[in-house]
Amino acid sequence: MDPHTSAQDVMRCDLCETTVVQMHCDTCLVNLCKACVGEHMISYESKKHEIVRFQLRKSTLIYPVCKFHKKERCEMYCKQCAIPICSACIASGNHSGHNILQMTNVYKARKEEIEKEIDELEQNIYPTYQYIASDVQNRMSQLEKEYGDLSTAITKHGEDWHREIDELVRKLTTEVEKMKAEHHEALKSHIHEINQRIANIYNEIQASTKLLELNDISLFLEFNTNIHEFRKLPPKVNATLPHFTRTQYQQEQLIKLFGNLSSLSLTSDKHGYSMKTMQKSPEAGSSSPVKQLLDQPETITTINTGYEEFYNVACLSNEEIWTRGNDSTMKLYSINQGSVLKSITTKSGYIPSDIAVTKSGDLVYTDDVVRTVNIVKNKKIEEVIRLQNWRPWGVCSTSSGDLLVILYSDDEKQTKVVHYSGSTEKQTIQFDDQGKPLYSSGCYYRYITENRNLDICVSDSRAKAVVVVNQAGKLRFRYTGHTPAPKIKSFYPLGITTDSQSHILTADSNNDCVHIIDQDGQFLRYIDCGLNYPWGLCTDTNDNLFVAQWRNRQVKKIKYLQ
Template identity: 70%
Template sequence: MDPRTSAQDVTRCYLCENDVAQIHCDTCLVNLCTACVGKHMISDESKDHKVVKFQSRKSTLLYPECSTHLKERCKMYCKQCDIPVCISCLESNQHLGHELSKILSVLDERKDMILKERNELNDKIYPTYQDIASDVQNRMSQLEKEYGDLSTAITKHGEDWHREIDKLVKKLKAEVDEMKNTQLQTLQKHLDEINKKMSDIKDDINAVELVIDTNDLSKLFSVTINVHIYRNLPQKIVLSLPKFIPANIQGEELNNMFGALSSSSLTSDKHGYSMKTTQKSPEAGSSPPVKQLLDEPETVTTIDTGYGNLYSVACLSDEEIWTCKSDTTMKLYSINQGSLLKSITTKSGTRPCDIAVTKSGDLVYTDYWYRTVNIVKNEKIEEVIRLQNWRPSNVCSTSSGDLLVIIESDYRKQTKVLRYSGSTEKQTIQFDDKGKPLYSSGGNNIYITENRNLDICVSDNGAKAVVVVNQAGKLRFRYTGHTPAPKNKPFYPRGITTDSQSHILTADYYNDCVHIIDQDGQFLRYIDCGLSEPWGLCTDTNDNLFVAQWGNVKKIKYLK
């Protein structure tokens, strides 16, 4: 093994590469043997070589070289100019009247500043870039999946069209065969009649041939030919054949009939990322700006749906909301226009128990009686989850794209929360640390949402409480209402939602109000705004609150 390159060898001289290094040049930062020190000193006489024992390497302070005066070292620091200066700089009166300090006096301050900046790079900036890179990679993976789903949906729709076209072609060809057979039968009957007359004519001709040369007059007079009958030729049957008239399909018309893609977008948001804090926090995404509660909440608009008691509402966007009630349809409304945009009927024909909207904008609903959780994509309903011995009641979509589903056992003996990624069950939340059920049983209204800090928040009507657990399913607190209540009635929470400030909002059905509590369960205020039996709740990206109640949805502003 070459001793000069062996990783286990001692440090060798920089010049001869053979002898053990005993000297170090702090100016050039090279290791030398004693024999090579003189050679190194004269190798570059422009430098002031500071040689020390190898054990004392890097102990010599190297003052910075002056950028103006060659070979001069700067031992002073000009605070006004924020630069090191040498004796020649001072003698030239360039810094006359400036505040000067020995450079060593600012050394610790400069080291502290550099260390602070290094720590910021190490503890905040670099981890933030790591998170950004991870976020971009995750979004790329999600993009691949969602575009794959989009292509699959288009392919499936094309297959549906092919099936329908095949059915239509088969039907038209069957009609062609039926028309052909009918006309062939008619012509065959006509041909049979003509052949019969031709046979009769032949018989008459033969009869004449037998008697035409006879001398027996009686035979001649016995022949009777009905030529006048044959002179009346049969009617000609004229056929009218069907024609296939293909629809004139232009490219744009076909697009409109088949379906079209909405436009995609690619924009930059300079506020999209925020610097990572040194204190570890489970909070997802960037920290939102702090918003204060309004002194008096105000109703922005009322969307009149004109039908029954709405028990669930979900924001598709800041302009559109989904609603549902005790029938088989889920309806999409324009918030600004108040008009009905779309209706979706459940696949089973039973009412949806609850609705939610995913990160990608798809509608999700639970079918309690058929034990399924379903997703609506391009107005096609797909079954995502099917349960055995349990029934799904309420559902929410999380910031990670998972689904949190409240499920009840048959006969309503138990209640628990399941987390799903697609159709895969990832987590079960049912008991506290003492093994006691977190949630009530008995078929009461239980609604669920996720807070910005990833807490799982459940409004448990049967327990008369809001039950909040952390992401791991550990109980954080129970909120059991606040007194005095607006109508002094017991607290029976129903719909629940959260906002960008990690506030938790829950509908108080019998007190005609909404409670706002902070992320630790402390009561902040009531919202009433003339509410009547509020039930379903949701918030949009601007922290406007939507309250579903009898026959309408109210949009309420409660944050500044």
């Protein structure tokens, strides 16, 4: 019978397989009906069968077979020899004078010992190892941040050095240009003087030649040449060209100047952990409870937005969500009432590219037409970032209150993620370790979120991938979908969000579903719930998922975690 489609069947005899079980052989661990007991005992005559009622199964003690007398069971125990013995062993005289115990008493004492050990394992040892595993896992989770901070510090120090060196190079090259100009001016003045003398000499030659054509003696007597002046050649302008002397250095010297990285020290502390005791009260729980995925996610609420096309959703609280469609108005909805509480129109009048909610609860939106990132505070729009040669698209707020913004260049040949603190650029993420672009180029839909482990997750629709880097900007993995997808179409990721379990959720509009992957990029499951071209995603503090559906212009609130 199929256990999923029928009631549970009664237990049948293991021999005839038809009659309801009534008896049990504790020796052979076989279920029997009364009619089959005799057949079972005849089939295995060499064994001493312990037949009991089925309800009393496993109540009969099974004594061990004697090692020295194969047909005998050991109902006694020799304490000195520490072995089970039978009546034949005692009769042999080999255990004369030894302390002989009843096997039942030995069994009871050992049973009590094991029960105490189980209790210790359950109450002390097991929770201690669970704590140790959790402690190690937590420390492993911190590695990305700590080593990311270390890499960031080194990179920043390197950038500082580059700036200092660039400034030094600028100063030296400026000096070179000044010297060149001074040298050029000296030679220019010198050649001007030479050219003037050449002109004078030419005039002297012309005058002298003209005089020779005349016969006027008085003119000859009055004429004086300047040849003695021209015989004095001008001084030659010499210059010693400047030269650049490179400072010779060894790599060890450079390391000392730049900074040293201490070596990794791994030690074992024998007294690092202490035994824990299991808290039996039902209130004793973890501050970060583990939530399991529901077998069947369920739709809790559906809200009609009225947009012609619906793109993004961002949670302000567990009761309110910001939305944006294909016009310049962003609307704040009450989840319970399904009504508009507030509307904000973009400063430029253009459609916002993306929306998010900051850690302090303010609405932030990007405007790729006028190249700005803006924050709405008390219904007033403040321009936080204005870009040149780059246009903003996806935006999210980090756990520290900063902003992560996806930018693409005006020529649509480059894409990068920039970490801003206010309007200050703190970090740029654009290339992997091989110098290859992390993200596809062009004006395409790309959205961004920060995971609880501080990974930066980008959905790249053109690349058909979710690109995840760590806090330092190092590539961790690319997720390119999972097959078979619900509609067996190519993966087309749009909106992206994360939850308290560090799951990454991304909308796959081609397949009308949401993919859930873990923080290391392993596929976990799909959420469909009758979705109609899902686009934007966000989660609230209770791990409810909100999905902006482009085609039917609805928000769906979905419960997918226990």
